[in-house]
Amino acid sequence: MATFFEQLINGLTIGSFYALVALGYSMVYGVMKLINFAHGDLFALGSYLGYTLLIASSSWVTVHFGLWGGMAIAMLFAFVGIGLAGVLMERIAYRPVYPAGRLSLVVSALGMSIFLQNGIMAIWGSRPQAYPAAVVPSTRFSLLGLPVTTLQVVILLLSFTLMLVIWFIVEKTTFGAAIRATALDRSTATLMGIDVRVVIFFIFALGPALGGIAGVMNGMYYRAISFNMGWTYGLKAFTATILGGIGNIPGAMIGGLLLGLMESLFAGYVSGAWKDVFVFVILIVVLLWRPTGLLGEKTAEKV
Amino acid sequence: MRKTVSVVLACMLVAVLFLSGCAKKTGDTGTIQIALQAPITGDYAYEGQMAKQSVEVATELINKAGGVLGRQIAVTVVDDGSNPKDSAIAAQKAVSMKVVAVIGSYGSSVTQPAADIYEKNKMVSVGYGCTAVGLTMDKQRTYFFRTCGRDDAQGLFFAKYAVETMGAKRIAIMHDNSTFAKGVAEEAKKALQPYLDAKKTEIVYYDAITPGEKDFSAAVTKLRDTKPDVWYFTGYYPEGGLLIRQARDAGLTCPFIGGNAAINDDFVKIAGLDVAKGALMTQEPLVTDVTTTIAGQFRDLYQQKFNALPSSPWPVYAADALYAIVGAIGKANSTDADAIAAAMHTNMTGVEGVTGPTLFTAQGDRKDVPYKMYEVAADGKLVVHQP
C-alpha cells in the first residue's frame, strides 16, 4: 500500500512538470490555435539558462543567496530570458506566417524546434550536462512514512501556485476575459476594443516564460539536461492539452497531472516498456467518449 | 514566382554537382583517404562527435609516426544522423568518395544498412559502436569488421559474475528498448538460462525504461519491491546516472552494475559522487587501464587537444579501428580492399590499437575481447573491481 502512495507521489511529481509545461503551451495554443512545437525546446533552453547562470557565476549566486535563493534567481533569469525569447520567436517566425493559416504555422514551429535544438547543441555541446550537486538543495524528510525531498515539495507547491495564479488571471480578471475573448473570436475581439497585440504579446511572453521556470525546476530536480530533452515534454504538453480540452487552461493542467499519474502507475504496476502505448490508448478511449477532451466545451456550430 | 523557384533549384543542383565533383580520391601516391561514418547530428551526436575527436587524435599520432607505406593518412567525416535511412545515404557518399576504407558506425541498426552497402561495393568497414550479434553472425561478410565487443560476450560475463562471484539469487535486468541495451539484456538473460534451469538463481525483474525521459521513480519503486540482490542496467549513461540516484532515493540498496555504455564521467556527474561511488560496470579494458605506449600517447594528445578524455569506450574503439585499418594496409602492402580484408582476417599479429591488439575472427569480430568488472572509486574514476 505504501508503494501505491509512493507511485502516486511519483506520478504527481512528473505530472506537475507536464502540467506546468502544458500550461504555458496551452496559453499560446488556446488563443492562437498554434501548435507550438518549439515550446518544449524553450523549456529546455530555460533549463540551460539556469544552469549557465549557476555555473558561470561560479557559485557566486549560491554563496550569496543560498541554495534556495540561487534557485529563485535562476528561475527569475530563465523567466525573463525565455519570456523574451518567446516574444522574439513570435515576432520573427510566426507573425509573418499568420495569414497563411494554421498548417503553415505548424511547419514554422517545427522549423523553429529543429533550429532551437540544434542551436542549443551548437552552443552548449552535445554531451548531457548536469546541475552540480553544489547548487541543488538536497534536504529530505519523511512524510507519513514516505521518503520525500524538500525540493519535491517545493516544486509541487510552486507548480500549483503558478497554476492557480494563471487560472485566476485568465478566469477572474478583465484582462483574462480579453484573453478568452481573443481565443474565441479574434476579429470580434478587436471590434470590442481589445488590443489584440497586447494579448498576443502577453501570452507569448508568459507562456514560454512559464516553460522556462519549469525548465529550471526540472534541471534542479533531475539534475541532468541535454539538448534534446525538450522534445518529449513538448509532445506530452500537447497530449495533456488535448486530453484536458482545447482552449481550457485548467484542463491542460489536469491533463498533465493525469498523464503523469497514468504513466507512473502503469510503469509501476504493469510494464515500463509499454507505458507510452498504454497512455495513448487511454487518450484515444477518452476522446472517443468525450470528443472534445475531458473539460472541453462542446461548441455548438450554428448551421 | 514558380519560375524563380525553379531557377533557384536549378542553381542549387548545379552547385551541388560541382561540389560533388570535387571529391577527393586516393591514387597510388599521395595521401591515403579514409572515411569515418559517425552520428554528428541526431540523438547520438555526443558519441559521434567524440568519435570524430578520437579519430583526429589517432590520425595525428599515426601521421607523426610516419603514416603507412610512406604516405600520410587523412580522414573525412560522413554524418549518418543516428538513423538508418541517413546511414544508407552516408554510406553511399563514402563509397562515392572512393576512400580506401571506412570506420563506422555507431548503433547496430544504424550500422546494418551501411555495412550492407559497403559489402556490396567491396569496401572495408570497421564498426566501433555496434555490438549486435547478428551483424557478423546473420550473414557472412568479407569486408565488415568491428573493434568493439559483442553483446553475447558481455552478457555471458555478467551472468557468470553475478551468479558465481557475487552469488546473487535474485537478479534484476533493466534495459531501455534500444538496439544495444536490449541486445545486451537479451544475451544476459540467455546466458543466465542454465543457472535458471538449475534453480541457482531467478530473474525477478526484466523491464525497460524509456530513454530521453528523466523520471524513473515509478520504475525504480517497482524494481525495489522485487527485492533484487543485484541490478544490471544495460542502457546509456544519461539514464544510468538518473536511475541510480532515483533508486537510492527510493531506498534500493543492492549493488548496481552497468553495461559498458552506462558508466563514465558524466554518469558520475549526473548521479553525484556520493551515489555513484561503488557502482560496478561490465566493460572491456578502458583506455585508462591499458599501459601500452599508444594508449599513453593517445591519452596525452586527446587531453591536450580537447581538455578531457573520451567519456565512453566507443570513441576509443573508433581510434582502434583506424589503427587496425592502417596496420592492415601495412601488412598487405597495398590499399586494395581485398588485400586489406584478407590481411585483417589472417595477418594482424603485431598490430595494436589504443586498447591493445586488434585481431579479428573469421566473421570479423575482434578476437579475445576480455571483459572486466570495473568500479567507480571514491574519486569518481573507474578502476578494476577487486571482489
Added chain:
Amino acid sequence: MGITENILKHVGLGAKKPSGDQPVTYWSRNRGWLLLAVTGALFAAYPFLPFITDYWIDVAFFVGVYALLGLSLNIVLGEVGLFDLGHTAFYAMGAYVTAILNTSLHVPIIVLLPLSALVAAGFAFLVISPVIHLKGDYLCIVTIGIGEIVRLTMINNPFNLTGGPNGINGIGGPNLFGLAINSSTQFYFYTWIIIGIVVFGLVRLQHSRIGRAWNYIREDETAAEASGVDVRSYKLLAFVLGAALAGIAGNIYASKQMSVSPQSFTFIESSLLFCIVLLGGLGSIPGSILGAAVVVVFPEVFRQFATYRLLFFGLALMLMMIFRPGGMWPRKREGTGLDGLGIRGLPKKDEDLIPLGKPDPAMLKSATTAVVRGVKLPPVTVVMDEGMLLQTHGATLKFGGLTAVNNFDLNVRTGKITSLIGPNGAGKTTLFNMITGIYKPTSGQIDFLGRDITGLKPHTIISYGIARTFQNIRLFPSLTCIENIMSGPHCHARSGTWAAIMHTIGEVREERDIVATAAYRLNQVGLWKYRDELAKNLPYGKQRYLEIARALATAPHLLILDEPSSGLNDRESEDLMVLLQALVKEGFTLLLIEHDMQVVMGISNWVAVMDMGQKIAEGMPRDVYNNQRVIEAYLGKEDD
C-alpha cells in the same frame, strides 16, 4: 523579365496562358505535354549524367520514397484537410509486413508490394474508422498516438515477430519476372516508374468526382454533407488510399535497405512528411514531389556544415513558410490545363450551353417522376395525404431541457411554394435541419414522397430528392463557381475510385452529365461568366444565387431555402421572386423560411407560422397575415 522567362517565352512555354488576341501556337496549346516530355527525359537521363555517382542516384531514390509518402499524405492532408501527424504508422506497416513475410516465409518482394498496400490500408480502415468523426486537433493527437503505438509495439517485439529495436535484417530485393533489382540505378527506375503510375492515378482521381468530394469536405464539411457527399466514407477512403500508398513506400524502402528498424518510423519522420506536403503546397501533386526533393536533398547539400546542417534546415523551413506559405507549387484552381482543374467537357462557347427553359428531363428532373438514372431508392411505404410532397408528424426536438421544436406538423404541397415564417429564434432553421437530417428528431416522423426519412443521414436525404440552402451562406470558398455547382449532381453519380482512375465509359458519361447540369444551373441563375471565379470573390448577392444554383443541381423534388432574400435589396428581391416562380413552373416544389413579407405575400401559396417551436397558424398568405395570434407573436401583445 528574367533570362529563363525569355527563353521559355521564345519556345512558347511562357507562364501566361494565351489571351484572346495572342496567336495560339502548337507549342502553347500543348505546353503541358511538352513540359511532361522534357521532365520525363530528364528523369530517364539522370543516372547516366557524367557527375552523378551511385550516391546521388541513391539520394534520388530516397527522394522517390519520400515523394510517395508525401503524395500519400497529400491525399489525407492536402485534399481532405485532415490533420494527420502519424502517417509513418502506415509506412511502418508496409515495411514490416514486407520484412516479416519475406524473411520468414520467403514471399517474393514483388508479391509483397500490393500485399503491403493492402495490409496498410486494412490497418488504416480498422484504426481510423472509430475516430474519423473527431475534429481537427483531436484527430491530430489520435494520429500521433497511433504512430507512436505502432512504433513502440515494433520495439517491444510482441510474439517475437518484429525483431525488437534491432528490427529485421536480410530482406531480399524485388525480382521482376527474372530481372533482379539490386543496383542503385535499377532501384531508381523501379521507384520512379511506380511513382509515375501513382501520379497518373492521383491526377485522374483529383479531376474526378472523388477528388472534388474530398475538396468539398475540406472547404466545408456541413455544406458537403448537405450537398449529398457522404463525408464519413470519403474521409475514410482518403485515409485508406493514403495508407495503401504509404505501405507501398514501406515495401520499396525495406527492399532497398534490406533491413527495417523502428528508428525509421518516429514521430519526427511523421512531422517531416507533414512538412513535405506543406512545403510543396496543399493538394498539389507536383508540390509533394518537390517538397520531398527539398527535404531529402537539403541536408545533403549542406553536409559540409557538419554539426550545423540541421540548424540550417530548421531555418530553411521557417523561411519557406514566411516567404512562400502557400507552398512551392501551390494548387491553382483557375483555368484549365496541366495544373488546372481538368474538368472535362466544360462547354467552351456559350452556344454549347443547354438552352434555358429546355432542360433534359432525364438529367434535370421534373417534379413527380423518378430521379436521375442510376439511383436506387427504397420502396414507397408511407401513404401521404393528397397532394402532399413532404409532411412532418409531431416533429419534436429537445436539447436537454430546452424544447426547440414542439410537435410540429408541416405540410408541403407538391408543386407549390410553402413559406415558414415566425419571429427570430422560433425554431424554423432547426426544423429545416431536422428535415434535412442534420439533427435527429427526439420524436415524431418525417415523410417524403412516400418514404420515412426521419433520422437519416443528410447525404442520403439529398439523394432522395431534397436540397437546401443555408441561412449563413455555406459555399466552398476556395473553389471555383463551376466546381461549387458540380457538388450538386455528385450524389446521383456512382463512379468509384477505379472508374475514376480508368476513365470507364460510365464514368465519362457521368462526368459529362455532371458538367452539363452544373453549367445549365449556373447559367440559369445568371452566373455563367463567373464560372472560373473563386466563390469567395463573388459579392454577397451573387453568392446567394450560387448557393441556390448548387441546390438546384442536385435535381431535387423539394428545394428548401433558408432566408434566401436576406441581405438582398428590393431590386434583387424582386429578381429572386421571378426566379423562384420560374422554378415552380419548371416543376420544383419550394419550401422557404422568410422574413421579407413582400416575398412571402408575393409568391407563397401556403404559409405556416412558428413561434417558440410550435405551430400557431397555417393557411393562405392573406389569412395568416391578418391572424391575431401571428401579429402578437411578431409585435407583442397590445396593452389594453
